[in-house]
Amino acid sequence: MTKSKQWQAGRRIDTQASSDEVLQTQKFNRQSARLEDEQASFSTEDINVLSRQANDEQIESSFEASSSHFGWRHILLFSLMVLIPIEMAMAIYTAFQQSIILAGIYTLCVVSALGWGGQFLIKEVLALRTLKNLEIRREQASRLLSSNQIGEAQSWLEPIFKKLPKGTVDEFQASLKSHYTDKEVLQLYEQSVLKTQDDAARAIISEYATTSALMVALSPMAITDMLAVLWRGVSLIEKLSKHYGVELGYRSRIKLYKLLAKQIVFVGATELLSDLAATSLGAELLGKLSARSAQGLSAGVFTARLGYKAMEICRPIPRLENKANFLTTFAKKLTNQLLKQN
Template identity: 30%
Template sequence: MTDAPKRPRGPVLMPLDDDTGTRPRPPRTETRADDAPSPADAPAIDISDAPLPQPRTMQMVARLVGRPPSRLTRLFINAGAALFTFLLGVMALDFIDGLMTRYPLLGWIAVTLFAVFTIAALGMALREWRAWRRMARIDALQRQAGAALAAESLDQAKAVADGLVALYAKRPEMEWQRQRLADRRAETFDAQALLTLTETELLAGLDQQARREIEAAARTVAATTALVPLALADVAAALAANLRMIRRMAEIYGGRAGAVGGWRLARTVMTHLIATGAVAAGDDLIHTMAGGGILAKLSRRFGEGLVNGALTARVGIAAMEVCRPLPFLSQPRPKVGNLVSRALTGLFSNDDAR
C-alpha cells in the first residue's frame, strides 16, 4: 500500500489558452413576464371606418319597377295615350284623304300601309293576350298543386300532372321527359309522390337552364356596376339585365311573357322583394360572401357590384318561384351564394381551360 494519489481514469481535457478572465461577457438581459408582448395589445383585425358597399343600383331598379303608379298617374298616362292615338289616327285619315284626292296611287299605297300597320298592331295585341293566358295557366297550376298537397288528393295531383304534360306538349326537346313520366306515374299512389315524380322528370332540366340565366344576369350586373363609372349607365344595364332575366324565366317554364306581360311580371317580382325587405338587405350579403370590410377596403365599386349581383340572383330566384308551375319539393332551391360564386367564377376564369 502506498500513499500516492490515484490517477483519474479516462481522458482529461487541458485548456491551452486560459483567457476566460480577459474575454468580456455579453451583458445579461433579464426579461420579465410583464415586458413580453400580449395578444391583447395586437391591433384589431379588419377594422375599417369606410362604409360598407350598398346596392344602390339594384335599389333604384327596384324602385323604378316595383313601385306602382298612383291613380292620378295612371289616369294621366291612359288619357295621354288615348288622346295621342286619337289625334294620330285623325291626322293619318286626313292625310290619306287629301292624298287620295291629289295623287290616287299614293293614296292607295298609304291605305295599304295603314292596313298592314293595323293588322300588325292587332297581332301584337293577340300575342300579349295569349302570353297573359299562359301565365294565368301557370298560376292556376301552382294553386292546384298547393291544394293537392294540402288535401293529399291523388285525383288533384293527377290533374296537375296532366296539366303540366299538356303545357309542355309542344316542346320536342322534352319528349323523353314526358315519356318517362308516363311510364313511371303508375308506380305512385299518393299526391306527394306523384307531384315529386312530375317535378323530377319535367322541371329538373328547366331548373338548370333557369340557374344559368340567373348566373349570366348576376355576372352582367356585377361587372357593369364594377367597371362602368357612369351614374345612370349601370342602372340602365341592371334594369335591362333583370327584365331580360325575368322574361327568360317565363319562357323557360312555358309562360312566354310579352312586352306588357313581362313588365307586369317584373313589377310583381319586385313588389314581392320590396315587401319582404330583400332588396334593402345588403350588409348581410357582404359579410357572408366577401368579408365585408376587406371588400370595402379593396374597391368600393367592386363591393357594390358584388352586392348588386347577389340581389340580381335574389330577383332571379323570386322569378323562378313565380314562373315555376310547381313548388320546390325534391329539387333543391337555388341559393344566392352558390349562384353568385358560379357567376363570378365564369367572369374571372377561362372557359377554354376548364
C-alpha cells in the same frame, strides 16, 4: 275572549285568506298555460303565411286603386283614339281628290299600320292569357301539393308534357305508380323533371349575375354600372321566362315586373336580412376586395336575387327551396373570381 283565542281566530282568518290566494294563483296559471298552448299551435310558418297574405292584399288593393282611378291620362288616350282615325280618314279623302297614286300610298300605310296593330294586340292578348293561366295553374299546384286524392295531378301535368321531350315524359311516366296520390305525383315531378329545369335556370342566373358583377367591377362610371345592371336584369328575366315556357308580351312584361317589384320591395324586406346573412363572407375575405370589386359583388348578388325571384314566379310550382344555399355558394364563387381579377 282572551288574547290567545283572539290570536287563534286571527290565525284562522289568515290561513283562509292564504288558501284563497293559492286557489286564485293556480287558476291563473291554468289559464296562462292554456293560452300558451293556443299560441304554440301557431307555427312560425303560419305567421309568415299570414303576413305574406296581408302584404299581398295590401299591394293588390294599391294596384287596383291606382288602375281604377280615371284621370287626365285616360282622357288623353280616349281623345287620341278618336282623333287618329278621323285624321287618317280625312287624309285619305284629301289624297283621293289630289292623286290616285298618293291615295294608294296613304291606303297602303293605313292598312299596314292596322295589320301591325292587330297582330300586336293579338300577341299581347295571348301573352296575357298565358301569364294568367300560369297564375291559375300555380294556385292549382299549391292545392294539389296538399291533396291525398288520385288522378287530378295527371291532367294538370298534360299541358307541361306537351312542351317537353318525349324521352323525358316517358321516363317520368315509367316511374309513376298507380297508387300515387296527387301530392306524391307532383313531388315526383318536382324532384325529377322540374329539378333539371331548375338546375339549368340556376346556371343561367349564375352566368348573368357574374357578368353583371364583372361589368360593374371594371366600369369606371356610375351611369355605366346602372345601365349594365338594368340591361342584364331585363335580359335575365326574358331568358328565364322562355326557359320555363312563358311567352311574354308588352303588358305581360309589365305585369311580371310588377310581381317582381311586389316580391322584392314589399315582401322581400325580411328575406333581404336572410339573404345578407346567407351571403356574409366574413370581414377578412371582404377586406381583400377593392371598392370597385365590392360594388361588383353587391351588383352580382342583387342580379342573382332578382333572377331567383323571376324563377319563382315563372316555374309551374311556386315552392322553391335551397335559396340560401344557392346565394351563399354563388357569393363565395363570385368573390374568388373578383379576387383573381384584382
